[in-house]
Amino acid sequence: MTIHRPEVREFSPTFESALVAAQSSVGAPRAASGVPGTKSARVPAELLRFGNGKIPKDALSSIGIGQHRLSTRAAVAFRSLHAAAAAEGINFGVTDSYRDYDSQVDLAKRKGLYSEGGLAARPGTSDHGWGLAVDLDLDAKALAWMRANAGKFGFVEDVPRESWHWTFHS
Numbered sequence: 001m002t003i004h005r006p007e008v009r010e011f012s013p014t015f016e017s018a019l020v021a022a023q024s025s026v027g028a029p030r031a032a033s034g035v036p037g038t039k040s041a042r043v044p045a046e047l048l049r050f051g052n053g054k055i056p057k058d059a060l061s062s063i064g065i066g067q068h069r070l071s072t073r074a075a076v077a078f079r080s081l082h083a084a085a086a087a088e089g090i091n092f093g094v095t096d097s098y099r100d101y102d103s104q105v106d107l108a109k110r111k112g113l114y115s116e117g118g119l120a121a122r123p124g125t126s127d128h129g130w131g132l133a134v135d136l137d138l139d140a141k142a143l144a145w146m147r148a149n150a151g152k153f154g155f156v157e158d159v160p161r162e163s164w165h166w167t168f169h170s
C-alpha cells in the first residue's frame with residue numbers, strides 16, 4: 001500500500017525555504033559545508049515547525065530501548081535495524097538519541113564544538129535535535145556489522161571521528 005504524503009517531499013524548494021527559516025528561527029547560523037549535523041540529513045517536514053531541539057515528546061517515537069526516542073520514520077527504521085542485528089547475534093546499546101536544545105548547549109560546553117576540535121554540534125544544528133541521530137555503544141564486532149548493514153535501514157556513519165554516531169538519511 002502506498003501512502004500519499006506530499007508533506008514529506010523533502011527537497012522541494014518549499015522545504016528548503018522552510019528549513020532555512022527553521023534554522024534562522026532558533027538563531028543558528030546557516031549550515032556551513034562540512035559542519036556535522038547540518039549537511040544532508042533530511043528533517044521530517046512535520047517536525048520543522050517545532051525547531052531543532054524543541055520537539056515535544058509526543059511528536060517523537062520510541063525506538064524500543066529505554067526512554068530513547070527518534071522522529072517516527074527514523075525510529076521505525078532503527079527498530080528494524082536493531083532487530084536484524086540481534087537476529088545475527090549482534091547486540092548493542094543506545095547511549096543517546098533525540099537531544100533537546102538545552103542538552104545540546106550543555107554538551108557543547110562539556111565536549112567543545114566539533115568545528116573547534118571537540119565533539120558537539122553547534123546547538124540548534126545537531127541531527128540529534130531533529131530526532132534523526134543515535135549514539136550507539138558498539139564493540140568492534142557491532143561496529144563492523146553496522147558498517148556493513150546500517151545503510152540498508154537508512155542509517156549512515158556521517159561524522160568523522162564519531163563511529164558511535166549514526167544518522168537516519170532516508
Ligand SMILES: [Zn+2]
Nearest residue numbers: 133134135165
Ligand atoms: Zn551523536
